[in-house]
Amino acid sequence: MIFISPNFMPKLPRVNQKGVTMVELIIAIVITGILAGIIAVFIVRPMQGYVDLGRRAALVDSAESALRRMARDIRIALPDSVRVNQAGGPGFVLELLPILEGGMYRDGGGNEGGVAANNPSRLTGFGGGGDNEFDIHDVFRSSNIVVPSTNNPHRLVINNIGSNTIGYNAYNPTLGPRGSVITPSNVTINYAASNITNATRIQLRVGANPAPNHPFPQRSSGQRVYVITTPVTYLCDPAVGTLMRYDNYAIQSTQPTTAAVLSGLANVRVGLVADHVSTCSAAYGTGTIQSRGLVSLDLTIEDQGEKIRLLHQVQVDNSP
Secondary structure (H helix, E strand, C coil), X not given: CCCCCCCCCCCCCCCCCCCCCHHHHHHHHHHHHHHHHHHHHHHHHHHHHHHHHHHHHHHHHHHHHHHHHHHHHHHCECCCCCEEECCCCXXXXXXXXXXXXEEEECECCCCECCECCCCCCCECCCCCCCECEEEEECCCCCCCCCCCCCCCCCXXXXXXXXXXXXXXXXXXXXXXXXXXXXXXXXXXXXXXXXXXCCEXXXXXXXXXXXXXXXXXXXXXXXXXXXXXXXXXXXXXXCCCCEEEEXXXXXXXXXXXXXXXHHHCCCCCEEEEEEECEEEEEEEEECCCCCCEEEEEEEEEEEECCEEEEEEEEEEEECCC
């Protein structure tokens, strides 16, 4: 029988075991902090700069797009139809009547090419008599501007001078003692063949019937006749940070100057032109040359501390 002493333990092979000391842990933390600092300097800041640059570029693009949109509308405004209101505070309200077509009418005040002054191709009756049929030289650019509607958005205008006198302002269609520079809203415009070479007959109609003779107060020095469409308004309100565009509403004799009034107009269409607007202003003047106007626009857009301010000026042709 073999006895084993309880104090006897077999010797196991020694295994090398290593751990992380506190010193090593501290060194690792310090090195990690240094690497993080290097990354912050050489990677994070350039990335932040790239993001800031993209935001600035977006602000510039937004401001430029808004001003270009306004400039396009202002350049095709009916002479003396631009009106600007500061709306009693920061921001502005700018309204205009856009020109759809333009041409030269055949004046009935003389004898042109052997055609008698009372010929239907001539526009006669300025200052009271009126007319509902006349020729224009050549043709309008559009193939058709007929609008078969009792609320016609296309109307003829001759020699709008923007005067407060009744009949001389396209914003006030009421007939004055000598007529009105703009045709009534229920009158449509129709093309017809003319018996004059290089001319097109313009006919004013109510439904299928000839419209009553419309009297224009006075002749245009350039024999210009315009076809306009519905008004356009730009409303900039820094309080809410937006620049809005309104159109497709009927002509108003008194300029609408608030978002509530504009939004409440029948058939109005509303579109956002720019947001993040912090300041904006507009000014309009004619200077010493009455046939030329100048609209000055100032727009500042701000987002996350970035601020972009653009100034733009647009010439307006007010030739009668």
